[in-house]
Amino acid sequence: MRTRKLKLSYTIQLETLNAGTGSVWVECLRLKDTWDYAHGYRTGGGVDCSCELWMDKQLSKSQPLHSQSIQEVRSRYFKNRKGFRKLRKNGDKKAKPPYRDKTFQTTTWKKSAIRFIGNRKLRLSNGQGNEPLYVKLPKNFDVQYAIAHIAIVELVYDKGQYSLHFVYGVEKALKSDGEGIVGVDIGEIHPMVSHNGVDTVIFNGRYIRSLYRLRNKVIASYGKKIDRCKRHSKRWWYLVKRKWRYIKKIDNQIGDGLHKHTTEFVKLCESGSIGTIVIGDLTGIRDNIDYGKRANQKLHQWAFGKVTQLISYKAKALGIKVEVIDESYTSQTCPSCGKRHKPNNREYTCKCGFTYHRDGVGAINIRQKYLGHLGVPVAAAMAPPVGIRLEVPRCSA
Ligand SMILES: [Zn+2]
Structure with missing residues (x-):
């Protein structure tokens, strides 16, 4: 995978898109709660799979996003859960499943929602009835290469800056076993x-x-100091932090x-x-x-x-x-x-x-x-x- 980044200047549309994706994320968290409640709080690999299918049907289409962009959030959520289970399995006791509400999240467009118009313009579809996102491309942007290799486009927000990430699928073929x-x-x-x-x-x-x-030394020396304080006192909190x-x-x-x-x-x-x-x-x-x-x-x-x-x-x-x-x-x-x-x-x-x-x-x-x-x-x-x-x-x- 290769990524090319393109900085965008701020518009309300960009914020609305990532806020919409954030709402879908929160919806995923709530739906999972509903599912767990209905199924007696079972969590496991096999259950996740049927939950995923179910969630796909439940997700509302009210956000101004392409249906595949919405599905991507759902699959991102389950990918996160999978990663968490793997970490737990490998002994990381502190690993947590995704649980935090997010106001904004990265929006993703899959191939069918991406269209290049001429050589300088990109159209990202946000589903029927919603305004698409138009982006002017810089002169040095290789549209032909992009058309041939594009996998997804992401709208990423980082430290006050919005940018589009063009992710190209150029994964090399697996080398033969003879090597x-x-x-x-x-x-x-x-x-x-x-x-x-x-x-x-x-x-x-x-x-x-x-x-x-x-690390062990820090745990031991702070542990001693913390033990000497009254639990939940001001100093205790200070030291714990x-x-x-x-x-x-x-x-x-x-x-x-x-x-x-x-x-x-x-x-x-x-x-x-x-x-x-x-x-x-x-x-x-x-x-x-x-x-x-x-x-x-x-x-x-x-x-x-x-x-x-x-x-x-x-x-x-x-x-x-x-x-x-x-x-x-x-x-x-x-x-x-x-x-x-x-x-x-x-x-x-x-x-x-x-x-x-x-x-x-x-x-x-x-x-x-x-x-x-x-x-x-x-x-x-x-x-x-x-x-x-x-x-x-x-x-x-
Ligand atoms: Zn020997």
Whole structure:
């Protein structure tokens, strides 16, 4: 997908359109409440599907919008719900379903509502009886390209500025399976370690770990201060707010770091003509972790979900397939002799004499498992792993 943006000067029509879309959004929220009430507050994947069909018929057509623009809001709402359930499944307890009323929302036009008139004018239909939106196009606007590739047009409001986003569908075709396969181990020490059959790359987790530590420190030190205050007192509220503001900032920095790492990784895959990325799924197999580590574990599960999600969408844009497989035994199997035993420190050492970076072994085996070769000795001698560090400033404590 590629997007081209075009700034628009403010008119009441633009505001009316996005306000109308906002109203449809609120309508979706209310209709979902009605549905849940009628069905005894059941929420689940299967139910959502029939709710979606039902909602489609219920939505009023009173807003000055194209019927497909209205439908898009409904599907956006359900997409949000789906995203929320996925986050929850990946251990993010704080994730919430969409619930907030919105006064304004981005309006979307699908292909059938978009028409180019001549070379300089665009007509966006808002349904029968409603005034369409006419937009003058700049001289350098390639109408022919737009006609061939346009997927949707969005009316976006950001910081006082309205703009039209032309979203072009130029997703590359999926690369064939014959091309390279890379295994990814997502770990607690390093967010990602990858292996493509020859090279092992470690995406160093030092920076992100330091943020985890800082996060725990902030929780502990504020927790102590908060415990000393009277609950719901002025100072108590002040500290609670301060604490969460701080934690949010750290979480953003962690998210940023993961963004940088995954971008780097996907770029590396593209230049190495990788067709498939295989990620080992660790959810559910680390249940025997001791209690003191619970809080950290949750955070790591969140990070796992985040890394998977980031890699998935970035890879998809480049036409690279992403597969998630069960990673059991991938950390224990020796790539050289195929025997299984638990590694007990950062370096994997086997009785057969094989020794390698522990997460590197994970990545090698995830790749092997995907190929159906787990336990089959790898013939080639392993190159020592290469490390990639984030070039980010240390955050101030
Ligand atoms: Zn061995």
